[in-house]
Each structure stands twice: as C-alpha cells, then as structure tokens.
Amino acid sequence: MKVKNKNGSGGLEILLEKPTPFEMSLPWGDDQFSRRFFEVVNYWGIPTEKEVGFITQFLRDGAKALDLACGGGRHAIALAELGYRVTGVEIGSYPLKLARERAEAKGLSIDFVNEDILKLEYNNQFDLAFLICGQIGHCDPRQVQTIFKKVSRALVDGGIFITHGWQFSREDRANYVRWYSEKKPFYLENPSIVHREQYYFEKERVKLIRDLAIDTVTREGHLYSVSEKEYTTAELTDFADEAGMELVKTCGSFDGEPLTDTSDSRIHVFRMARRKMPNILPIGNLYIPLAFLKLYAIFDFLV
C-alpha cells in the first residue's frame, strides 16, 4: 500500500520507525483540512461564557484584544459584543470565513486576519492577547518561544497574555495501538479506516498520535501525526521572562479554581513589564546617547 506522508509518499514500513515529538503537525493551513476539521469538530457548540468572563476581568472598557488562533471566532465575537475592539488571527481560511460571516450577521466589526500566529508583526497595540483551547500544546518549544516574543511586541506596557493548555489524563500518558473507522473523517473526504498509535514521551511531557488513515474508496493510505506538550509553569515562565513578561496568575479552570495535578486545564496569565528606556535615542540619522542629552539638559538649566 502506498502511504502519503509529509515527504511525498512511501510504503507501510514507515510505521516501523518510532516517531519523534513534533516531527509533523496537522495541516491547519490547508483549506480542505481546515474545512473538514471545522465541519466535524463543532467549536460553536462549546460554551464560551466562562472563558470570556475570565478574559474580561483583565480588560478595561473598550480595550483592544488579540485572539490568537481564533478558529471560528467564538471568543472574538463574544468580546466584540461586549464592546471590546478585537483582532482575530487564524491560519485556516475556512474557520475564518465562518467567523467573518457570523460577525457580519451580528453587525460586529472585527478584524479577522488570515495569518500564522508565528508570523505576527504587531507593535505595542493590544491590551491583552490570548491563546486558548489547547493550541499552545500543539506548538513545539521553539514555536512557543517565538509566540511569546511576538506577543510581547504586540502588547502595550502592562498588557496581559493568557495561555490555556489541557492537562494530561492517565489515558493521555499511555502508549497504545488501535484501529477505528470514521464515516465522516476530518483527514479525508471519504470514510476511512484508521490505524492509530499513541506514544507518550515522559521526559518531554509530549503525547504524539500517529494515524494511518486508509481511504475506503481510493484504498490509499495517508499518514498524519500530531504532538501535544503539557507545558509546565516553569517552562512557560522562562519563555515569558525572556520576552519581558512576568507570571501573574495560574488557574486550573476558567472558574478561577487553583491549578492542581487534577485540574483539567492549565491556564497561565502573564503581564508585560514596563519597557526599559533605550540608552540610545534615534533622531533622524543621528543616534544620540541618552546620557549626553541628560547632561546637556542639566547644563542648559544651569546657564
């Protein structure tokens, strides 16, 4: 059987190799995949009130919020309905189309941007940014480091960044192999038979699922793998520190319960520290050391 994978295609022997954490990710930016994924997983069915209530405790009236990986825009829309100015960034064109249609139907003006959150180029303009519903866990450590840096640039001084990952259960930490079938799969257009392997990498706290989906019509195999990391508070705090943010709160649920080993969610709230004054001040083509300007000001005052 031919197996299509990220390198083109190969044979079934690919399953003989143990995967490595984050070796592949789901094709979120692929139009067909993102459409099938959102048709199967109905994010609009998930209640948002508690999540929105949690976010708004950090927002003053009319503040500007950045919804990272906003999907179909359920949080962005709820926040805009409350009067906040919102930008939603999403890599999948299909969920973004749904988000735009919903916002328009409600007469809301939301800036929905089709972009990769790893390529954000905002500067000093948001009061709060959030990456919730587990997407942080699907980013490898270098990507999370990049996200913290991009968010830190996008936030104003004192701005807030909320991250939300899922805490692993005993089943998440297990290794297993099983077969299952799907009549309406999100991997393929046709019903498929899936050979699923789950690997848990204890040291890295990464769960990896590798699925060989066999299309029941074309008989072709398609290999997908998705990794998820349970980031510790210490790991996230290091990324935050490097990006000029400090940890202000951890919670185990959007009700504000404390984060414990049995919590279902891992919520971290960071605050952007005040940016330091640069030591050099660019004026036109001149770069003037600030110390010199201070001396000049004292001299000017004295004479």
Ligand SMILES: C[S@@+](CC[C@H](N)C(=O)[O-])C[C@H]1O[C@@H](n2cnc3c(N)ncnc32)[C@H](O)[C@@H]1O
């Ligand atoms: C688990 S869904 C959550 C969607 C939304 N935040 C919600 O709670 O309804 C994850 C979303 O992240 C998007 N995504 C994944 N990687 C992304 C990236 N690098 N940049 C922007 N969006 C991304 C996916 O397309 C998907 O819509």
